[in-house]
Amino acid sequence: MWYPVATRREGPSTKGGYGGQISGFKDGIVFHSMEGELVAALAELDRPDRQACWTFSNPKNGPLLQHYPIEYHTWASGSPEANIRFVSIEHEGIAGKPLTQTQIDNDVELLPWLKDYCGWPGLERRAQLWEHREMVQFGAAPTACPSDRIPWNLILSLLGEDMPTQAEFDALKVQVQMIQDAQNAFARDVVAADASLQS
Numbered sequence: 652m653w654y655p656v657a658t659r660r661e662g663p664s665t666k667g668g669y670g671g672q673i674s675g676f677k678d679g680i681v682f683h684s685m686e687g688e689l690v691a692a693l694a695e696l697d698r699p700d701r702q703a704c705w706t707f708s709n710p711k712n713g714p715l716l717q718h719y720p721i722e723y724h725t726w727a728s729g730s731p732e733a734n735i736r737f738v739s740i741e742h743e744g745i746a747g748k749p750l751t752q753t754q755i756d757n758d759v760e761l762l763p764w765l766k767d768y769c770g771w772p773g774l775e776r777r778a779q780l781w782e783h784r785e786m787v788q789f790g791a792a793p794t795a796c797p798s799d800r801i802p803w804n805l806i807l808s809l810l811g812e813d814m815p816t817q818a819e820f821d822a823l824k825v826q827v828q829m830i831q832d833a834q835n836a837f838a839r840d841v842v843a844a845d846a847s848l849q850s
Contacts, residue, residue: 652721652768656760657707658838662696662718666704667725669735674722677769679779680738680762681728681786684797689743690844697845702726705739707761711751713837715740715761721768728783729791736789737781738765746798755802759809774810776803 653659667673685692689710695701696718705727708716719725727739740761742754750758762774771779780803783796 654707654715654717654721654761654764656764657715657717658713658834658841660693660708660716660718660838660841662704663699665699666702667719667723669724669731672735673724674720675724675735677721677738678736679771679781680740680765681733681781681783682758682797682801683727683739683741683783684746684800685741685743686745686796686798687743690848692741692743693841693845694848705741707738707740709740709742709750709754709757711743712753714834715757716841721765728789729786729794730789733786733789733791742797742800744800746795746800748800750800750802755806755809758806762806762810774807776807 683705685708689708692708696704704718704725706717706719706721706723706725708718710716721738724735725739726734727741728734728737740758742750744750744754762780765771766774766779774780777785782801783791784794787793
């Protein structure tokens with residue numbers, strides 16, 4: 652499944668999965684920090700020798716980019732168990748730099764949709780909402796990622812106030828077509844940036 656609000660920017664099909672198993676049910680989502688700029692992260696995503704891929708990129712400005720279907724087992728969260736169980740989202744920027752308002756808005760819009768699509772019972776920290784550094788309990792190596800960049804109190808507060816009902820979400824779907832032109836323009840910019848990297 653592809654999130655209808657995201658710009659589809661597919662990653663290499665040669666990445667992801669374990670032993671022929673490439674997709675399955677997801678229990679939650681793991682938040683990451685790119686520790687760099689979006690253009691550099693996309694270059695790493697495209698490198699065939701780089702053992703890393705993720706579901707979403709959350710840029711400082713603009714809509715989410717989705718690289719693989721929701722169910723796909725990406726290589727982002729540090730261990731096979733974590734990668735099989737969870738969706739992954741990388742946030743543009745570095746340690747010490749807070750998320751932009753656009754990034755927060757993207758997260759707050761995505762999470763209720765994921766909850767509904769995946770059938771999660773809620774959106775709770777360390778139940779459905781995780782950080783990369785918390786994946787040690789699923790066999791991942793220790794890491795500082797996402798380096799205290801995620802404003803969980805704000806995100807959870809916004810979700811509590813603004814969590815859409817199914818009827819409200821259905822109404823939001825109607826608006827997707829209205830923003831498609833803006834998304835297409837952003838996608839063209841991403842393609843142009845990719846082309847400049849390759850030249």
